[in-house]
Amino acid sequence: MRRPTRPxxxxxxxxxxxxxxxxxxxxxxxxxxxxxxxxxDAHAIAEGCSDAEIARWTKVPSPYTLEDARAWIxxxxxxxxxxxxxxxxxxxxxxxxxxxxxxLRLHADPEPHGEIGYWVAAGARRAGVGGRAxxxxxxxxxxxxxxxxIEIAVSPHNEASRALAxxxxxxxxxxxxREFKGRMEExxxxxxxx
Numbered sequence: 001m002r003r004p005t006r007p008x009x010x011x012x013x014x015x016x017x018x019x020x021x022x023x024x025x026x027x028x029x030x031x032x033x034x035x036x037x038x039x040x041d042a043h044a045i046a047e048g049c050s051d052a053e054i055a056r057w058t059k060v061p062s063p064y065t066l067e068d069a070r071a072w073i074x075x076x077x078x079x080x081x082x083x084x085x086x087x088x089x090x091x092x093x094x095x096x097x098x099x100x101x102x103x104l105r106l107h108a109d110p111e112p113h114g115e116i117g118y119w120v121a122a123g124a125r126r127a128g129v130g131g132r133a134x135x136x137x138x139x140x141x142x143x144x145x146x147x148x149x150i151e152i153a154v155s156p157h158n159e160a161s162r163a164l165a166x167x168x169x170x171x172x173x174x175x176x177x178r179e180f181k182g183r184m185e186e187x188x189x190x191x192x193x194x
Contacts, residue, residue: 019080019082020083020104020145022086022140027136027140029093029136030093031092032090033091034088034102034136035088035089036077036089037073037089041089041097044121045089045098046065046066047121048099048100049068050062058119059180059181086137089101090124090129098121099123100129100130101119102134102137104137104150106145106147113148114138114145116150116151117152117153118133130164131167131168134152134170135168138150138192142193147194149194150192151170151189151191152189152190155188156175156188162188169192172189173191174189175189
């Protein structure tokens with residue numbers, strides 16, 4: 001005896017995303033340049049992410065190895081091509097060696113918006129590099145992708161990161177609980193609108 005078949009349900013398919021656009025030369029101002037990471041950046045990324053302060057405040061694994069850096073570089077290209085996230089390295093103008101990273105992750109709900117994360121190597125901190133990079137990436141996200149807002153989630157105890165976000169024009173918006181390294185922690189959300 002044959003079982004009756006159910007009519008197929010029509011579920012909406014997720015919209016295909018296009019690769020995230022980035023000018024060929026990256027994003028830049030007079031002091032910093034954001035560009036797609038390259039395999040030749042792996043050593044500098046591994047060195048920068050080995051800093052205990054980066055491991056403390058981000059989800060970067062610790063210890064951070066050269067293989068972690070290579071995997072991140074490969075994942076960055078895949079995320080960009082899939083239209084989910086733009087992960088870039090920060091370099092000072094005139095220099096090739098990365099001194100940090102800034103990423104813009106796209107979210108669809110409750111309306112299109114972005115979230116920026118970043119780290120800056122110890123030797124480049126407090127020189128304005130991070131703030132400039134975040135400003136460039138936020139401006140690009142608001143203009144190129146038509147986002148309603150961009151937010152940054154920062155631990156209330158990370159004064160340096162909070163100051164960096166404010167220097168890039170972000171304003172305190174709310175506080176929420178988020179999962180961080182296997183536990184729930186309070187994060188301050190700072191927001192920039194277009």
